[in-house]
Amino acid sequence: MTKIELTRFRIKKGKEAKAQExxxxxxxxxxxxxxxxxxxxxxIESVFKEKNPDGYTYFYWYSVQGEGGNAVEESESYIDKKHIEYWDECIDMEYKPVDMKLEESLIAPNIEKVIERDA
Structure with a gap:
């Protein structure tokens, strides 16, 4: 089964430049x-940035992921290790992430076949 998510995370005040880095x-x-x-x-993994009128910057994380994948926290990749460092420094954990509710998902049949083959 494919998991499709869109989640909003708030960037800590003063960490906007680090988040852009x-x-x-x-x-x-x-x-x-x-x-x-x-x-x-x-x-698929995409990140969108919003500078909100409330003075905070938000990242919106959109992903399409299969089941049974490795957790990023368990990776030995330098990319993932650096990704987690930035996450810990920039994401405001006092703010409850907002998980958007998926109402409709359209995936082209040829892409769906690739996902099914990988599963």
Whole structure:
């Protein structure tokens, strides 16, 4: 079964530049970042940024993931280790992440076949 998620996380005040550094790091190491996805059974992972009128910056994490993948916390990849460092420094754990409710998902049949084959 495929899990599709969209979650909103708040960035700690004063950590906005560090959070941007984090996204820049992932983009600058794109090939190595994508290489970590297979073990996680992560098919799509996208991050959106919002500067909210409340003065906070929010990251919206969208993902399409299969079952039984490895947890990022268990990875030995330098990408994942750095990813967790940034996460711990930037994500405001006092704010309860907002999990958006999925109402509809359309996946092209050829993409669905690839996901099913991998499962």
């Amino acid at each position: 984090w996204m820049d790091f992932l983009n600058e190491h794109h090939a190595d970042t994508v290489a970590t996805m297979a073990g996680e059974k992560m098919y």
